[in-house]
Amino acid sequence: MATKYVYINDTFITEDKAALLITDLAIQRGYGIFDFFKTIGGKPIFLEDHLDRFYHSAHKMHLNIAYSREELKSILAELMEKNDLPDSGIRITLTGGYSTDGYLLPDKQNLIITQQHFLMDLELNTRGIRLLTYDYQRQLARMKTIDYAMAIWLQPFIKENNADDVLYHHNGQVKEVPRANFFIVSEQGEVITAKGDVLPGVTRKNLLSLENHELKITEREFTLEELQNAREAFITSTTKHILPVLQIDGRPVGDGKAGKISEQLLALLVEKVKRN
Amino acid sequence: MATKYVYINDTFITEDKAALLITDLAIQRGYGIFDFFKTIGGKPIFLEDHLDRFYHSAHKMHLNIAYSREELKSILAELMEKNDLPDSGIRITLTGGYSTDGYLLPDKQNLIITQQHFLMDLELNTRGIRLLTYDYQRQLARMKTIDYAMAIWLQPFIKENNADDVLYHHNGQVKEVPRANFFIVSEQGEVITAKGDVLPGVTRKNLLSLENHELKITEREFTLEELQNAREAFITSTTKHILPVLQIDGRPVGDGKAGKISEQLLALLVEKVKRN
Structure with missing residues (x-):
């Protein structure tokens, strides 16, 4: 090499x-x-x-x-x-x-x-990932600091629980994953991502500005209860694009498979990446 | 050199x-x-x-x-x-x-x-310091990690407000200073330091284990209100021993001068340091 x-x-x-x-x-x-x-x-x-x-x-x-x-x-x-x-x-x-x-x-x-x-995969990873919820609010959350102390500290906890990563929540509100933003498709079919003290991800930003009105994404606070009833969930990041979340705390999300809206959004995102 | x-x-x-x-x-x-x-x-x-x-x-x-x-x-x-x-x-x-x-x-x-x-000063610094209260809970607070992101980030804020350091509090409870533990002498003359999610300081530990019963220190949660009515306040650390806090958010603590109990505790601590 x-x-x-x-x-x-x-x-x-x-x-x-x-x-x-x-x-x-x-x-x-x-x-x-x-x-x-x-x-x-x-x-x-x-x-x-x-x-x-x-x-x-x-x-x-x-x-x-x-x-x-x-x-x-x-x-x-x-x-x-x-x-x-x-x-x-x-x-x-x-x-x-x-x-x-x-x-x-x-x-x-x-x-x-x-x-x-690093070779980007432009297809949806249908195997998805499993998350564990964890009560934590990142400090100085809207700046991309090098502070991942909590995420590194939780590595053995994630491994012991056969999960792939953690999902932070605080005061009942769902926040983000250490290196990715988090989205749900609600029971009513609304696509939602947390607003406020989370990292303003670049993939998140590009999804929020999509002009497809059927797949309009809402940026707002949402609770652990809404998460429990979600049909789909996925994370977004520069290296993952859109990656389905199939299990949270050992329970399946929706039917436990990669969802249709995740797939549609990925197609729109990939189009945007190619146009870039 | x-x-x-x-x-x-x-x-x-x-x-x-x-x-x-x-x-x-x-x-x-x-x-x-x-x-x-x-x-x-x-x-x-x-x-x-x-x-x-x-x-x-x-x-x-x-x-x-x-x-x-x-x-x-x-x-x-x-x-x-x-x-x-x-x-x-x-x-x-x-x-x-x-x-x-x-x-x-x-x-x-x-x-x-x-x-x-580093030359340790064994006398009480009667000029003391001025603190600003700031709502923050240190993460992984009982381990001495290198995470001082919030403290470094607050440096310009401290300077602009003519203070020397910040005093963290969270959910109404007083916690600690970025590099020191914090103590008050209450209205009733009780010496108190925060319990729970604060760094277990070595100077703090040596003060808590003093055998002088008149100057017994209580380790418990205490509120911003108790702080407002305190007669004395001081911080403790390896490089400071005991350093009086004379002003918090621009208001004097007690009569705004280094207190008697701070002085008595420093004498007992210095004795312990010399015996070490």
């Missing part, structure tokens, strides 16, 4: 050498943000949406990106050229930076861009 | 070279724990308490420490000898480790030990 390059603070280096000094606030205090997009056949998908969110997360988290959007795009283009991985995932990480006392946020942050081979 | 050494994964290196590869789960997902103790005149203070907590945090967070307690102690002794900093703070950090996919917790973690000069 060819050596992969990483962009880190103004230089391209090989990934085996990409390191941060331990005074960085990600290592000291878990402070940083990131974004992640895919490329299909060398073309970045929904890049503008991801850059919008990345600059927004940085601003809200008091972090400085040393590059204009155009500069960042040309760095991304150069990295893609060097790595020659047409089907890939690209992660842009901005850490708190080197802090002299390990606590105060410095003015200069550390920027890291990595690329991995 | 002499070069300082850092212990990182089985080797002593100079601090300017101490780095982690970017695949570490602290950088990728904010996952790790640490502990911090001070040395006075070359002697570690409350070391057993800190090691108890460090091993406990590791276990609860599913992280492995590759060394027995005795091995870790001899590494600490060697580091102290190399650095020759009799008055210091020593931080032991255990990060999630190098993850092949940036998400799954590996079996092997990364251990980092750093030492900085």
